Structure formats: structure tokens, C-alpha cells
Amino acid sequence: MQPIWNNSRELRKNATDAERKLWQHLRNRQINGIKFRRQYPIAGYVADCAAPSIRLVIELDGGQHLRQTEYDQQRTERLGCNGYKVLRFWNDDALLRTEQVLSEIIPVADLTPPQPSPAFAGEGAKGRREA
Structure with a gap:
């Protein structure tokens, strides 16, 4: 198993509150x-939460992220180059204002069209129903 997958497994075991x-x-x-x-590898990084079908990443940031803004920006750009939209929230918001965080996630999930599965890539309309 690749090291990044091992790392993601460890991160799942040691999730923050x-x-x-x-x-x-x-x-x-x-x-x-x-x-x-949860803890899903994308583009050389491990995303806290990801919905690959709609290319959405949700990152939860603790206090250490105040000192690594440049790294976080590079990470967001790299994920963006791979077609992912990144939503960032502070840990405190996820813990204390969960409904508010969800109210920001839901509209983005609603507006993001699903990506075609790899099985359909390059096959045109074959296997798909036209609307």
C-alpha cells in the first residue's frame, strides 16, 4: 500500500473532535x-473530507494553520488545479457552530454538478440517458 494511503488510515484513526x-x-x-x-488522498495531499463525485473538499483547520497559510494556499491551489473546490472551516466552528458550517456546505453541494464516472469518459452519450 502506498505511504499516503497508510497516512490517511492513521489520520482516520486519530481524528480530531x-x-x-x-x-x-x-x-x-x-x-x-x-x-x-474521510482523510482521502487527492493530488499528493490528504483531504479531511472529500466528495470525489462532485469534486468538493472540506478542510477543518486548527490553530496551527495560522502559521502555515502559505502551505494551505498552495494546497488549495493544487486541489483546485485537479478540479476540486475547497471549503475551509475552523475547528471551533465545526464543533460549536455545526449547523452554520453545514448551511455553507449544502448549497455548494447542491450547485456542484456530479462528475461523469471514468467508465463513461470519452464515450459520448452511450450508456447515458439524454434529458
Whole structure:
């Protein structure tokens, strides 16, 4: 197994309180039927939560992120270059204002069209119903 996948597994085992709290609202397709994944590797980084089908990443930041703004900006740009929209929230907001965080996630999830599965890539309309 690649090191990044091992790292993501360890991060899932050692989730922060904020990650656990938010995950209770994202898991099991609770938001618009969208499948979210925890500690999911994308573009050489491990995203806190990701919905690959709609190219959405949710990052929860603690106090250490005040000292690593440049790194976080590079990370966001790299994810963006790979087609992902990144939403960032402070841990305190995820813990204390969970409903407010969710109220910011839901509209983005609603407006983000699903990406075609790789099986359909390059196949035109074959296998898809036209609307």
C-alpha cells in the first residue's frame, strides 16, 4: 500500500473532535445523497473530507494553520488545479457552530454538478440517458 494511503488510515484513526463531529453529518450520504470520504488522498495531499463525485473538499483547520497559510494556499491551489473546490472551516466552528458550517456546505453541494464516472469518459452519450 502506498505511504499516503497508510497516512490517511492513521489520520482516520486519530481524528480530531471537530472532524468526528462534522463527519457525523456527512457520513452515509446525509447531504443530498453525496458520498463523502474521510482523510482521502487527492493530488499528493490528504483531504479531511472529500466528495470525489462532485469534486468538493472540506478542510477543518486548527490553530496551527495560522502559521502555515502559505502551505494551505498552495494546497488549495493544487486541489483546485485537479478540479476540486475547497471549503475551509475552523475547528471551533465545526464543533460549536455545526449547523452554520453545514448551511455553507449544502448549497455548494447542491450547485456542484456530479462528475461523469471514468467508465463513461470519452464515450459520448452511450450508456447515458439524454434529458
